[in-house]
Amino acid sequence: xxxxxxxxxxxxxxxxxxxxxxxxxxxxxxxxxxxxxxxxxxxxxxxxxxxxxxxxxxxxxxxxxxxxxxxxxxxxxxxxxxxxxxxxxxxxxxxxxxxxxxxxxxxxxxxxxxxxxxxxxxxxxxxxxxxxxxxxxxxxxxxxxxxxxxxxxxxxxxxxxxxxxxxxxxxxxxxxxxxxxxxxxxxxxxxxxxxxxxxxxxxxxxxxxxxxxxxxxxxxxxxxxxxxxxxxxxxxxxxxxxxxxxxxxxxxxxxxxxxxxxxxxxxx
Numbered sequence: 655x656x657x658x659x660x661x662x663x664x665x666x667x668x669x670x671x672x673x674x675x676x677x678x679x680x681x682x683x684x685x686x687x688x689x690x691x692x693x694x695x696x697x698x699x700x701x702x703x704x705x706x707x708x709x710x711x712x713x714x715x716x717x718x719x720x721x722x723x724x725x726x727x728x729x730x731x732x733x734x735x736x737x738x739x740x741x742x743x744x745x746x747x748x749x750x751x752x753x754x755x756x757x758x759x760x761x762x763x764x765x766x767x768x769x770x771x772x773x774x775x776x777x778x779x780x781x782x783x784x785x786x787x788x789x790x791x792x793x794x795x796x797x798x799x800x801x802x803x804x805x806x807x808x809x810x811x812x813x814x815x816x817x818x819x820x821x822x823x824x825x826x827x828x829x830x831x832x833x834x835x836x837x838x839x840x841x842x843x844x845x846x847x848x849x850x851x852x853x854x855x856x857x858x859x860x861x862x863x864x865x866x867x868x869x870x871x872x873x874x875x876x877x878x879x880x881x882x883x884x885x886x887x888x889x890x891x892x893x894x895x896x897x898x899x900x901x902x903x904x905x906x907x908x909x910x911x912x913x914x915x916x917x918x919x920x921x922x
Contacts (some may be wrong), residue, residue: 723870732762740800771866774806778867781883783885801831804816814906816839817901821854881903
């Protein structure tokens with residue numbers, strides 16, 4: 655008689671269960687790999703493609719600025735219209751802003767909402783940008799603080815906007831801003847603008863945030879304050895909501911060859 659161990663044979667039902675569990679595990683693993691590939695594609699492959707497109711539109715814009723005879727009175731959809739700098743994101747943060755907000759346009763860089771004001775004009779210069787992938791120009795928008803500078807360069811001028819006081823900061827603003835030199839010219843907005851704050855989260859359907867008076871598209875458009883509004887998806891990797899940043903125009907300078915505004919220095 656052999657004393658060797660003999661294999662235990664399970665019931666057919668147990669074998670079926672093991673096969674089903676193994677199949678479910680393989681499906682979960684496959685789904686996880688698909689998600690990882692999608693994230694890699696969105697975060698890296700589209701970034702590379704967008705960087706190429708951004709370089710092309712920037713080169714065309716630079717050429718237009720050097721040769722103004724070819725300039726047009728009204729921006730052409732998809733063409734570069736300005737450059738945007740956010741010094742608190744680093745000295746190398748600069749993107750050419752394109753006209754329009756269609757998918758192809760936003761794949762090359764931030765896009766100007768065509769119904770809104772142009773840089774430096776009274777009203778609301780509103781710009782959309784991707785948060786993840788396609789260059790991710792507005793990936794860190796949630797890190798902006800009140801008074802942070804958003805500098806916009808056009809063919810002949812520099813426009814300096816600063817983020818408005820955040821929600822809850824208005825009460826003690828007069829005291830708080832004295833300790834921050836960069837807050838010069840920034841105040842809680844009065845009257846019809848009193849509910850406009852530096853940063854907020856809204857639903858995708860709340861397009862009133864880009865109105866000349868944000869939140870009040872029905873208000874008569876007259877004597878508007880110069881504002882900038884940046885919009886992007888929220889939270890990251892989701893289009894469920896929109897993150898909105900509002901800033902106010904505090905300064906403008908005529909461009910002088912070889913000179914740049916002091917506001918482009920990080921921390922000023």
